[in-house]
Amino acid sequence: MDTSIVELINVTREVAWLPWAVQYFFLIGLSVGGLLLSLPGYAFARTFAHGGWRRLGRLALLVALTCGLAAPVALLSDLHQPGRFWHFYVVFRPSSWMWWGSVFIPFYVAGLLAYGWACFREELQEHGRVDSRLAALYRLAALGGGRDDRLIRATGLVVLTGAALVALYTGVEVAVVKARPLWHTPILPLQFLTTALAGAAGLVLVLNRFAAGNDRGVERLANRLLAGFLGAVMLFGGLWLALGLSGIERTHAEALESVATSEAWRVTALWAVLATVVPFAIAVAKPVGSGLLTGLIAVHGAWMFRWTVFIGGQTVPKTGAGFYEYALPAGPDGLLGIVGTAGLWLFLLLVITAFLPVPPDPASRLMSRPLRAMAAE
Incomplete structure (x- = not known):
């Protein structure tokens, strides 16, 4: 009886989507979530006339603007050679x-800037009447006009369209990867959206705070x-x-099977x-009284969900047994990149809150004052 030996060789592969990708999906998700939270206080103010919606909407708009401007930088960095974007x-x-993402993202960011303005x-316009030093600059920025609800609604509908396209793109871009069952699940885009809304809130x-x-x-x-979002x-x-346990939907069953034997998972x-x-x-x-705690956990949860999906998902081999190991490097492709992106977001927040005037609403006079003081120092 002849005996044949079959030797199987597998290759350990490095992760292709680096922490830059995690930062992009995290920030763009927060931006879209912040935009959606801002709409009741601005674009749909007639329906949501309660004053709390406007004050919440202003903070949500800051989230949308700062995260929306920082996210494309992280995406360009993930191209490894940012000059490739023009391709x-x-x-x-x-x-x-x-x-399609290269079309949707600029459309969304441009609409977001118009909506924010x-x-x-x-x-x-209000600040242009009281700030003698920069009055002309503020009047120029306002283009000589004040509040225009029709303009806010029009730009709001435009950027809402852009946000829907970006949310679709960011979810489907991952879900279409058939080689990774953990990504190729129909529910993943909805999970991205709901965790983004929770992180934005x-x-x-x-x-x-x-x-x-x-x-x-x-x-x-x-x-x-x-x-509600966490629900x-x-x-x-x-x-x-x-769906994974029942086997009704095969993709979810395969995704669950791919990680079921791992203690880490x-x-x-x-x-x-x-x-x-x-x-x-x-x-x-x-x-009331728990906002800082719940807010920090929610932001952490939104980030870690994306880290688990992207980095953790790449440690599951397409072929072979076991799992790949990933160690976060300290350089630009790892920890330094994460810290740098967070620093960019903080810089944008400081700049906007330093130069954006305090709202005329007396109930929110304290808004932005701590960050304005930090920027002045």
């Missing part, structure tokens, strides 16, 4: 979701919204798990449950 515009490739125009709560005088009305409203996160997470699953249930319970039981 998207000289090669027509509509079959690629990345190509329309929303802050009244404040610019969390960042609003953090900014409310440090940049808006700790407005109790905003804290209560934002915590209630956060609880949606739990719903889609439970649905994902149910079981710990990650436990963390995900706690990071969702704990802030949900706190936000429901104590919506």
Whole structure:
């Protein structure tokens, strides 16, 4: 009886999507979430006439602007050679979701800037009447006009379209990768959206604590919204798990099977449950006085979800047994890149809050004062 020996050789592959990609998906998600949270206070102000929506909307708009401007920088960095971005515009490739992203992202950012200007125009005009040093500059920035609800609604609808396209692109770009069952699941885009909304509400709560005088009305409203978003996160997470365990949807079953034998992934699953249930319970039981805690956990949860999906997902081999190991490097492709992106976001926040005038509403006079003082120092 002849015996044949078959030798199998597998190659350990480095991660292709670096932490820059995590930062991009995190920041663009917060931006889209912040935009959606700002719409009731500005574009749909007639329907949501309660004053708390306008104050919350202003903080949410700061989230949308700062994160929306920082996100494309992280995406360019993830190209490894940022000069490659122009290739998207000289090669027509509509079959690629990345190509569509090169169209959707500039459209969204341009619409976001126009919408932000329309929303802050009244404040610019008001400040132009009282600031003798920069009055002319503020009047020029306002283009001689004040609040224009029709302009706000029009630009709001435009940027809402851009936000929907960006949310679709960021979700589907990952979900179409059939080689990785953990990514190729129909529910993933919805999980990206709900965790982004939760993270945006969390960042609003953090900014409310440090940049808006700790407005109790905003804290209560934002915590209630956060609880709703976290409820949606739990719903889609439970649905994902149910589809995987039941085998009704084969893709989810394959995704669950790919990580079921890993102790590290079981710990990650436990963390995900706690990071969702704990802030949900706190936000429901104590919506006032807990904003900083629930906000920080929510922001952390939104970031770690993307880290787990992107970096963790790449440690699951396409072929072979076991899992690849990933160690976060200290250089630009690792920790330094994460810190640098966070620093860019903080810089944008300081610049905007330093030069954006204080709202005329007396209830929010304290808004931005701590950050304006930090920028002055």
